[in-house]
Structure formats: structure tokens, C-alpha cells
Amino acid sequence: MSAQILEMPRPVRSDPLVKITNVEKTYAGRQGPVRAVASASLEVGRGEFVSLLGPSGCGKSTLLMMIAGLETPTSGSILLDGTPVTGPRRDIGIIFQDATLLPWKSALENVLFPVRILKLPLREHRERALDLLAMVGLQGFENKKPSELSGGMRQRVAICRALIHDPSILLMDEPFSALDAITRDQMNAALADIMEKTGKTVVFVTHSIREAAFLSDRVVVMGGRPSQVILDLPMPFPRPRRFDIEDGAEFNAICRRLRLTIEEAHGGPAHSAGAARAKSVE
Amino acid sequence: MAAAIGTETGVMVAAPDNGTRAGLLGIRSVVLPIGLAALALAAWQAFVVFGNIPPVILPSPISTLAYIGERWDILLTHAIPTTLESAAGFVLATVLGVVLAIIITYSAVAREALYPNLVFFQLIPKIALAPLFIIWLGVGSQSRVAFSVFIAFFPVVIATTAGFLSVDRSMLRLCRSLTASEWQIFTHVRFPAALPYIFSGMKVAITLAIIGVIIGEFITAQAGLGYLIIFATARADTEVSMAAIVVLCVCGLLLYGLVALGEYVANRVFSSETT
Numbered sequence: 001m002s003a004q005i006l007e008m009p010r011p012v013r014s015d016p017l018v019k020i021t022n023v024e025k026t027y028a029g030r031q032g033p034v035r036a037v038a039s040a041s042l043e044v045g046r047g048e049f050v051s052l053l054g055p056s057g058c059g060k061s062t063l064l065m066m067i068a069g070l071e072t073p074t075s076g077s078i079l080l081d082g083t084p085v086t087g088p089r090r091d092i093g094i095i096f097q098d099a100t101l102l103p104w105k106s107a108l109e110n111v112l113f114p115v116r117i118l119k120l121p122l123r124e125h126r127e128r129a130l131d132l133l134a135m136v137g138l139q140g141f142e143n144k145k146p147s148e149l150s151g152g153m154r155q156r157v158a159i160c161r162a163l164i165h166d167p168s169i170l171l172m173d174e175p176f177s178a179l180d181a182i183t184r185d186q187m188n189a190a191l192a193d194i195m196e197k198t199g200k201t202v203v204f205v206t207h208s209i210r211e212a213a214f215l216s217d218r219v220v221v222m223g224g225r226p227s228q229v230i231l232d233l234p235m236p237f238p239r240p241r242r243f244d245i246e247d248g249a250e251f252n253a254i255c256r257r258l259r260l261t262i263e264e265a266h267g268g269p270a271h272s273a274g275a276a277r278a279k280s281v282e
Numbered sequence: 283m284a285a286a287i288g289t290e291t292g293v294m295v296a297a298p299d300n301g302t303r304a305g306l307l308g309i310r311s312v313v314l315p316i317g318l319a320a321l322a323l324a325a326w327q328a329f330v331v332f333g334n335i336p337p338v339i340l341p342s343p344i345s346t347l348a349y350i351g352e353r354w355d356i357l358l359t360h361a362i363p364t365t366l367e368s369a370a371g372f373v374l375a376t377v378l379g380v381v382l383a384i385i386i387t388y389s390a391v392a393r394e395a396l397y398p399n400l401v402f403f404q405l406i407p408k409i410a411l412a413p414l415f416i417i418w419l420g421v422g423s424q425s426r427v428a429f430s431v432f433i434a435f436f437p438v439v440i441a442t443t444a445g446f447l448s449v450d451r452s453m454l455r456l457c458r459s460l461t462a463s464e465w466q467i468f469t470h471v472r473f474p475a476a477l478p479y480i481f482s483g484m485k486v487a488i489t490l491a492i493i494g495v496i497i498g499e500f501i502t503a504q505a506g507l508g509y510l511i512i513f514a515t516a517r518a519d520t521e522v523s524m525a526a527i528v529v530l531c532v533c534g535l536l537l538y539g540l541v542a543l544g545e546y547v548a549n550r551v552f553s554s555e556t557t
Contacts, residue, residue, distance in 0.1 A: 068459050087461075094459045096452040104474055104553045116470065117460045145553075 015082070017169060017201050018044035018067060023076035025062050036062040038226030040076075044169075049195055049202045051212035054222035055262060060205045061173050063222070067203060068094055068171050081168055090118055093162030093200075095172040099154035101146040101161075107133065107153075108142040111160045118165055125164060132160040135197060136190060152183040159194065169201045176211070185243070188214055192241050209258045213251060214241065221258060223265035231261045341521040349525045357510075357529045364495055364506040365533045367423055371430025372491035372537065376484055378431060379438025386439070387446040387472075388464075400439060408433045412497050426498030426506075434490040441483025445476025474552045481545040488537050496530070507533070 025037040037059035044050045052060040065071040066078055069088040078085040080092075093114075101110045111129040115122060133142055136156040146154055155175060162170055176184045192215055195202060206212050212219045213235055221231035235254065237245050245251050323343045329335065330342035337345060350357060382400075386393045412429055419425035449472055457467045499508025507530045514522035 065455075070455055070459055088459045090461055092459060094456060096456070098450070098452055100450065100452040100456055102453075102471065102474070104477075104549070106553075113470070114460050117457065117462045117466055 014045075016043035017046045017048075017081055018042070018203065019077075019079040020063070020067070021077050021079075023063065023066060023073045023078060025059065025066065025071065026074045035226045037066075037073075037222075037228070038224075039228045040222070042220060042229060042232070044201060044203060047199050047201055049204065049215060049217045051204045051206055051216040051219045052222055053206060053209065053212045053219050053258065053262075054227070055207060055266065057227075058222045058224075059227040060222045064171050064173050064203060064205050067169075068092055090165065091168045093165070093167035093170045095155075095158050095162045095170070095175045097174045097178050099146070099151075099158040101154055101157055103146050106143045106145060107138060107149065107157045110146070110157055111164050113161055114165045120165060129160065129164055132163055133157070136160055136194060150183075151179050152187055155179065155187060156190065159191070163198065163200070167200075169203065172202060172204045174205055174207065177207070184211070189243065191215060192239075196240050209255050209262075210246065213255050213258065214243075214246060219258060221261050221265075223262055230265050231258070233258070338518050338520050341524050345521060346524045346528060349521050350528060353522075353525070357507075357525060360505055360507050360510045360526065361529050361533055363423070364492075364499065364508065364530070365537065367426050367495045367498075367506070368430060368488075368492045368533070368537060370423075371427045371434060371494055372484075372488050374427070375431045375434035375487050375491055376438050376480075379435045379483065379487070380442050380480065382435070382439045383442035383446060383476075386443050400436065404436050409497060412501055415498070416502055421502045426495050426503070429498050430491045430494030433494045434487040437486040437490070438480070438483040441479045441486075442476055445479025446472050448479065449475050477545075477548055477552065481541065481548070484541050484544075485538065488541050489534065492530070492534050492537065 020040055020042040023037060023040045024035070027034045027036055040059075040063055042050075042063075052063060054060050062071060066073050067080065067085065069085045069092075072086075080089070101107075102113065105113070108126075108129055111132060112122070112125060114120075115125040115129075130142065133139065136159060138153060138156055138160075141149065141153065146157070149157065158175070176187045179187060188211055195215075204212070204215060216235050219231075219233050219235060220229055221233070222228065223230055233254070237251070327342050327344060330340055341349075382396070386396055411432070415425045415429040415432070419428055453471060454467065457471060462470070495506070496508035496511075499506040500512050503509040507526045510526040511523045511530075514520070514526065
């Protein structure tokens with residue numbers, strides 16, 4: 001594995017990579033306008049792993065799509081690397097809940113998909129794709145079709161595809177929520193490892209408290225009606241992270257705090273509607 | 283192991299060959315239908331011979347084959363125009379079907395205006411319109427080819443549209459996030475995703491295209507297997523009709539085989555793009 005490709009130097013610039021200021025998003029719904037995000041302000045530093053945590057419908061995915069340039073804010077501004085996000089741009093890598101691979105293509109060809117779309121030089125990226133696949137533990141599976149891979153393997157291919165064109169930021173929209181619990185734990189460990197190797201900036205959307213706490217440098221809780229950023233909490237655990245941190249008292253105290261914050265924003269567990277919502281937060 | 287094959291590859295329409303397990307099943311899937319067909323032919327032969335059925339009512343398989351061996355030159359003369367006209371009708375139906383599907387996929391106005399009418403159009407018993415094609419386009423090939431297109435294009439439109447729309451939202455979002463153009467999305471994603479659908483539509487279209495030409499030949503023609511069948515039946519020459527039908531089956535199989543071959547080649551081309 002060629003180390004210089006994968007192990008990017010940790011960034012030296014101190015200005016935030018993503019700067020979100022007073023972003024609001026209102027959709028035209030059937031029964032009048034729907035406010036998906038009321039007000040969100042947030043910064044993501046270079047090389048930082050930030051999770052957006054909250055129950056379904058709290059606008060966290062909408063915010064992620066706005067960073068990706070796939071949705072436009074109704075008001076407010078989003079700066080990525082100092083320039084306003086006005087539409088899709090080449091310097092992001094995106095990962096969805098489903099791997100969304102092309103079923104007729106091999107794992108390697110799927111990783112190379114952005115290279116073909118962006119018309120980048122194929123030969124050197126082919127090497128890079130092989131290195132990335134090896135990094136996620138898919139050596140020997142390069143020529144397999146998605147139907148021959150497990151769900152976790154497919155999502156690993158999707159991660160390689162998101163990294164192939166060396167984006168400045170990785171946007172992940174509940175990437176492991178379609179996987180079973182055991183595979184999900186494995187993927188969390190693998191992702192923590194990958195991020196330590198590549199040093200990429202990540203914005204990670206999830207509704208799993210433990211997943212957010214385990215992976216992130218900072219957890220941003222979204223919620224309330226209308227939805228906004230209600231908590232921005234640093235995760236003080238050292239890296240590299242291993243699963244044994246989850247057994248520690250500090251980890252559990254942080255998880256409890258995150259859970260209580262969400263419950264409070266949604267009426268608390270005593271409330272019947274609130275209880276149902278809290279349940280969906282695991 | 284073997285039980286998993288159906289579920290593993292059944293989902294993936296365009297899934298490639300799966301090695302030796304599929305190979306073993308492959309042999310079985312050849313032997314079984316041929317065995318059944320041979321049994322049916324033997325029963326037919328026995329029925330004609332032991333039942334003393336006159337050839338004008340039902341010629342036996344052996345006498346039909348003997349006739350084909352004797353008069354293959356005449357049968358070939360008639361098979362050529364039928365096959366060529368069917369192929370022409372099929373190709374035009376496929377092109378028309380795919381073009382209509384592209385229009386339906388990319389234009390909401392066209393979709394809303396066109397789609398219900400296409401479905402309604404499909405409810406017309408199209409065979410009833412065959413004589414009108416003769417009035418409109420004359421007695422030459424063009425009226426038979428046009429009629430063949432007319433009855434064959436619909437399954438291609440429906441299947442291809444379903445194929446283009448089968449691409450999921452996340453995939454399209456991924457493409458947009460990579461600043462892909464509509465043309466790139468079409469060539470890299472939509473079209474290859476639709477290929478299995480297009481070919482399933484084409485397989486229906488090829489059989490319909492042949493039916494269209496035969497009906498055209500029944501009504502008016504100076505040559506062709508449909509013409510031969512009508513001509514021979516009118517003269518109570520049942521053996522000739524039967525021979526013409528057998529040759530027609532062979533022509534149909536040939537055309538269907540070409541479509542299947544095309545599908546195989548297309549899958550190879552789109553799955554192994556390594557430059």
C-alpha cells in the first residue's frame with residue numbers, strides 16, 4: 001500500500017473547513033410551508049469528525065444535503081473551504097444509507113465511478129482505488145460484483161468511492177443504519193480506523209447516540225420544533241479509539257447527557273409522543 | 283449450495299455466469315425441455331400412424347420433415363422475405379420504443395400526455411387494423427413492416443421506461459453531487475441500468491414482429507411463409523402448411539437467438555469496461 005496516497009498530512013490551517021451561519025430551510029408542503037431546519041449555525045474544523053445527531057425528521061439529513069450543494073438553504077449561508085456552496089461541487093465525497101453501487105460493475109469499477117464522471121486520469125486513480133480497497137480490507141474482492149458482496153462490504157466499497165477523488169470533506173448520511181448491529185459495530189471500528197489513516201474531515205449524520213459518541217470529535221445534537229442546533233459537545237476520548245472506551249463511565253455519562261438533551265427537546269420520555277420519538281433514537 | 287442459486291442470482295437480472303453450479307443446472311435445463319418435446323413428437327407420430335389419420339387432416343412429423351428435406355428450396359424462398367421483414371419491423375419497433383421511452387423519461391409533459399394514450403392504444407385489438415394498413419400503404423413490404431412495428435413497439439416502450447426509472451434516488455443524488463451532466467448520467471447509469479429491461483422488451487417485441495408480418499402476409503402477399511400457409515391450406519395441401527410453420531419456428535428461433543446474443547454481448551461490454 002503506498003502510504004503517501006492514503007495518509008494525508010493533518011491540515012495545518014486553522015480556519016474552519018465548513019462554516020454554516022443561520023441556515024434555514026423551508027419546504028413547500030401540502031399543508032403550507034414545512035420548516036425542516038429553523039436555524040443552524042455550526043463550524044467544522046479541518047480534519048475534524050463531526051456527527052449530526054437527532055431523531056428522524058430533525059433536519060440533520062437536510063443540513064447535510066445543503067452542505068453537499070444538493071439542497072439550497074432558504075436563508076443563511078454555507079461556506080466550504082472559504083467559498084459559498086451554491087450547488088454540487090467536486091471536492092466532496094458522499095455516502096448514503098444504501099451503498100448505491102452500480103450492480104453491473106465490479107467493486108473496482110464502482111470505486112472508479114467518480115473518476116470517470118470527473119474525467120480524471122484513470123491510470124493513477126486505478127492504483128489509488130486498489131490501495132483504498134486494500135485499506136478497507138477488500139483485497140481480493142476488486143473484481144467481485146456488488147451482488148457477490150455482503151452489505152458491510154458494499155458500504156466499504158461506497159466509502160472507497162467517496163474517497164477516490166480525494167475530496168476535502170466526506171459527508172455520510174446514516175451510512176450504517178441499514179446494516180445489522182454486529183456489522184454496524186465492525187463498520188464503526190473500520191471507519192474510525194480509515195479516518196485516522198486519511199485524516200479526512202467528516203460530517204456524519206446518525207440517529208444512534210453510541211455511534212456518534214464513539215466516532216466523533218464533536219457531536220452536534222439537532223432537534224426541537226422547529227428544529228435547530230441544541231447542543232454542540234466535544235468527545236474527549238483519545239485516538240486511536242477502540243471499543244473498550246464504550247465500557248467507560250465517561251462514555252456512558254456523555255451518552256446519557258446526549259439522550260437527555262434529545263428527550264428534553266422533544267417533550268421527555270413521560271410524554272407519549274416524546275417516548276415514541278425517544279425510542280427511535282435508540 | 284444449489285438452493286441458493288435462485289435467490290442469489292434471481293435478483294440481479296444482469297448477473298453474470300456463476301460458474302460450475304450453474305453449468306450443471308444448465309445441462310438439466312437443456313435436457314428436460316428437449317426430452318419433453320421429443321416425447322410429444324413421438325406421441326404425435328404414433329397418433330397419426332396408428333389412428334390412420336389422413337395427411338390432409340394432420341401430417342405426421344416424419345412426413346413433414348421429409349417434405350422440408352425435399353422442397354427446402356421453395357421454403358427458403360418464402361422464408362427469406364418473412365425473416366427480413368420481421369427483422370426490419372423488430373429493429374424499427376425497438377428504435378421507436380427506446381426513443382419514446384427516452385422522451386417519456388425526460389419530459390414530464392410528454393409523459394403525462396403520452397403515457398395514458400399509449401396504454402389506451404394498447405387496448406385496441408390491433409390485428410383488426412391490419413387490413414387498413416394495406417389500404418394506407420399498399421400491398422408491398424412497407425405495409426407489413428409498418429404493421430409489424432405497430433404491434434411490436436409497445437412492450438419496448440413500457441420495459442425501457444421502467445428500466446430508465448429503475449435507477450434509485452440516491453444514485454441520482456450521487457451523480458448530481460459529482461456534477462455529472464444529464465448525458466453522463468444517461469450513458470453511465472440510466473442506460474446500462476435499463477439494458478436488462480430493454481432486452482426483455484425486445485424479446486417480446488421480436489415474437490410480436492413476426493406475428494405482425496405473418497398477419498400481413500395472410501391478407502395480401504406474393505411471397506412469404508404466411509402467404510405459403512394460406513395458399514397451401516386453400517389447396518388442402520396440409521403438409522406444405524405444416525412444413526411452412528416448422529420453417530417459421532426456425533426463423534423465429536433464429537431471430538430470438540440473435541436478440542439473446544445481443545444481450546450477452548451488451549452485458550459483457552457494460553460490465554467489463556477497463557481501460
